[in-house]
Amino acid sequence: MAKPVQILSDQQVERIIGYLLRTAVLISALFVLIGGILYLIHYAGTHPDDRVFTGEPRDLRTLPRILEDAVTLHSRGVIQLGLLLLIATPVSRVILAGFAFALQRDRIYVVVSLIVLTVLIYSLMSSR
Numbered sequence: 001m002a003k004p005v006q007i008l009s010d011q012q013v014e015r016i017i018g019y020l021l022r023t024a025v026l027i028s029a030l031f032v033l034i035g036g037i038l039y040l041i042h043y044a045g046t047h048p049d050d051r052v053f054t055g056e057p058r059d060l061r062t063l064p065r066i067l068e069d070a071v072t073l074h075s076r077g078v079i080q081l082g083l084l085l086l087i088a089t090p091v092s093r094v095i096l097a098g099f100a101f102a103l104q105r106d107r108i109y110v111v112v113s114l115i116v117l118t119v120l121i122y123s124l125m126s127s128r
Helices: 010-043 063-071 075-103 107-125
Strands: none
Touching (some): 010 075, 075 107
16 A cells, blocks of 8 residues: 655644744734733723723624724724634644644544534633
8 A cells, every 4th residue: 555645744734833823922912912002002091990890891792893993993902803813823723733634634633633623612602
């Protein structure tokens, strides 16, 4: 039986995934930093009332509103977008690993990646 040709070596996959993780975390941190600076510029002189927890406003609880706030450079929307990008980082890592395993024709790890992806998505969607 002929040995299957590997399109990507394990080291290449590790480098690609490492680059993805570094880039995603840096982009996320940049969004949070920019949002934090905007927040400080806008709310520098105010004092929060820490006696009562109010939670996030309604407009920061859905993806379309977060994107709308981020595009209009509202500080909390930019920060929230950065946090969403940070949460999306491990999901994208699992997706990329699954594609790499599929290219390597490693069915067991493709199935494991799909199971992990399903658990991640389920946990993110059911956290309400």
